[in-house]
């Protein structure tokens with residue numbers, strides 16, 4: 124299966140014009156069945172188990188069942204992603220549970236400022252990129268003779 | 276998709292792809308475009324938030340030079356890359372990325388990527404060049420800055436779910452690209468003054484070890500299918516290092532990362548007899564010239580020593596997790612509390628390494644009740660991939676920056692605009708650019724920025740829209756859509772859509788390509804070994820395949836994308852086979868072995884093996900280009 128959809132939980136993203144899982148899958152695998160209004164993975168053999176459909180689904184309808192050709196049955200790995208952290212629940216085949224929580228970003232969603240607050244003063248012909256040298260933390264961009272030990 | 280709408284989009288800079296390099300390009304281009312009144316258009320086959328190799332996240336930033344702290348010099352990085360690539364690298368390109376990469380990393384941190392810090396506020400390193408991160412949202416954060424830059428400044432537009440098929444040309448200048456939407460009934464003609472290719476590397480050119488449902492579990496993501504290589508080849512660009520594939524050694528089957536185990540936990544890998552191939556086979560390193568003597572041992576040579584064990588029947592090779600963890604425990608034997616704390620920390624680090632970038636490995640460990648403190652886990656060499664940004668080197672042959680040339684290199688490595696290919700107006704970055712490996716996620720981002728700035732300069736100095744030959748464009752559009760038509764015309768001949776005498780579906784086509792490459796071009800089944808006769812046979816079979824590519828059939832736009840992905844893979848395959856055939860020596864033994872020329876031939880082959888396919892005639896030309904040093908050789912490699 125790799126990713127699969129629990130029909131009881133999937134609400135087809137409430138018939139919005141695009142479903143969340145279809146929007147995000149990097150391999151164009153998740154589609155909505157027009158008749159049942161439920162999503163499914165149309166080609167599990169091309170799934171990377173990247174979990175993007177799992178993380179984005181608003182109803183937690185998408186899960187992953189490890190690749191049948193080499194993964195024993197019975198385990199599950201389930202994320203719960205918020206705006207600043209992700210919580211993972213790992214269930215072992217023997218029933219053991221482990222939980223891990225990791226931060227995912229340090230700034231509010233949507234707030235990334237392209238220049239990161241670094242000054243831009245270069246011109247189109249210089250070697251400096253638009254935030255440089257400030258974003259390097261150096262007085263100038265290195266050349267062959269500053270930090271290079273180049274041939275003369 | 277009957278009679279799709281054909282939409283013409285005119286722009287100044289066209290960025291193809293939405294991965295690390297393309298996002299770097301977008302951020303940089305937006306600034307210079309605004310200053311110069313230009314428009315920028317970015318096109319990704321997926322959603323930029325989660326596209327490319329970083330779609331799942333990463334647990335480390337693999338290139339950080341630490342220039343501001345004087346931790347390393349540009350030369351240090353160049354030495355590392357040159358040695359790892361067995362002497363084959365463009366020092367000007369590597370140094371250029373190295374002098375800018377820290378800048379991208381500092382931006383990632385400002386944008387919100389959590390980079391680990393120690394108590395003194397310094398970055399926590401995994402190895403000399405690698406920084407530890409909480410990288411689940413790495414791509415989301417980098418994409419956000421790119422989108423804010425393009426859309427916030429008003430200079431840009433972004434097309435998602437548009438698959439780029441190939442280039443548009445105006446004589447010897449790139450004039451844009453042709454693609455189609457996988458969501459709407461639309462074909463796109465993008466006209467541009469400069470085009471920046473950053474569509475990643477390629478997987479599934481070779482048969483993967485996994486089968487059936489698990490086929491998508493390659494180390495490299497199944498959605499990068501050689502579009503960069505196809506695009507640049509079709510434009511007539513000279514290509515380099517097409518023989519330099521990458522084979523990672525990872526935890527077996529799920530391909531989970533081993534970096535944390537080797538570097539952070541100082542784990543060893545041993546064979547079935549408990550022997551350590553890195554020690555027992557040390558003398559083998561002597562055979563590989565100066566490169567066998569450098570530290571760290573080049574990745575392909577490390578692979579090779581392990582492969583020799585497997586060939587001798589000494590597998591499985593195991594990562595000795597239990598031994599590494601016991602050793603750590605011993606350090607704390609007098610302080611059980613500190614030990615508990617340390618183990619909890621390590622356990623969390625080990626699992627995060629998987630959960631951030633190879634969740635399948637976490638599933639596999641959980642499903643097999645693995646307790647790493649009790650039992651070792653198997654590692655294995657994966658199948659070959661094309662990823663010029665990582666430890667491979669395949670990509671287009673590019674102009675380096677003028678200020679990093681010497682008198683000797685300038686005539687060979689410089690032709691006007693940094694990161695421009697040999698085709699006018701066609702720029703490359705990330706996996707699309709060759710002979711500049713070990714740039715990874717951060718260096719790809721920095722290289723995207725470098726290329727974008729140069730492309731804007733090109734536009735300002737060549738500010739005219741290349742001509743669109745309408746007849747030619749119509750022809751290309753028809754060609755792009757042909758698999759849909761082939762399907763419609765022939766589908767009635769069979770009760771099974773997939774088996775038809777007049778066409779081939781993309782999946783079967785992919786299997787055929789993979790079988791050729793696996794068996795004749797040094798895949799897993801062939802134990803990564805090939806020879807002249809095998810490669811010539813591969814070319815014969817690829818020629819049939821290329822003819823049959825005309826008969827690819829697609830029932831819908833999703834399959835149409837699969838058709839073109841596999842055509843792209845086929846071109847990557849052909850460039851690879853031709854270049855392995857051309858280089859009659861063995862230089863990267865743990866990546867592939869030319870069994871008929873099993874040794875390094877430094878005198879004849881310490882050169883770049885380049886190739887070019889003439890877009891008009893379809894004939895291939897193989898070329899040798901000299902390797903010149905810009906930095907003084909390291910003592911060991913003299």
Ligand SMILES: Cc1cc2nc3c(=O)[nH]c(=O)nc-3n(C[C@H](O)[C@H](O)[C@H](O)COP(=O)(O)OP(=O)(O)OC[C@H]3O[C@@H](n4cnc5c(N)ncnc54)[C@H](O)[C@@H]3O)c2cc1C
Pocket residue numbers: 291292293294295296297318319320321326327328329333334335336337338437438439440473474475476494495496498499500502503632664665704705706707714715716717719
């Ligand atoms: C498993 C794995 C682990 C890695 N681990 C690390 C790590 O720990 N640290 C690190 O620094 N680096 C790591 N890397 C390397 C890093 O991911 C790459 O170096 C980097 O992503 C390369 O950037 P890129 O822009 O060239 O390609 P990508 O980031 O892969 O982007 C390619 C883009 O092109 C788009 N595309 C492809 N084809 C088309 C088409 N036909 N039309 C339109 N768009 C298209 C894709 O959708 C995507 O947006 C890892 C890579 C892999 C595969």
Ligand code: SF4
Pocket residue numbers: 128132133134135136137142143144145155161162179180181182183184185
């Ligand atoms: S995102 Fe979830 S709820 Fe929405 S269609 Fe997909 S599976 Fe169903």
Ligand code: SF4
Pocket residue numbers: 125126147148149150151152153164169170171172173174175176177
């Ligand atoms: S796990 Fe990833 S590749 Fe698989 S269906 Fe979900 S989003 Fe697509």
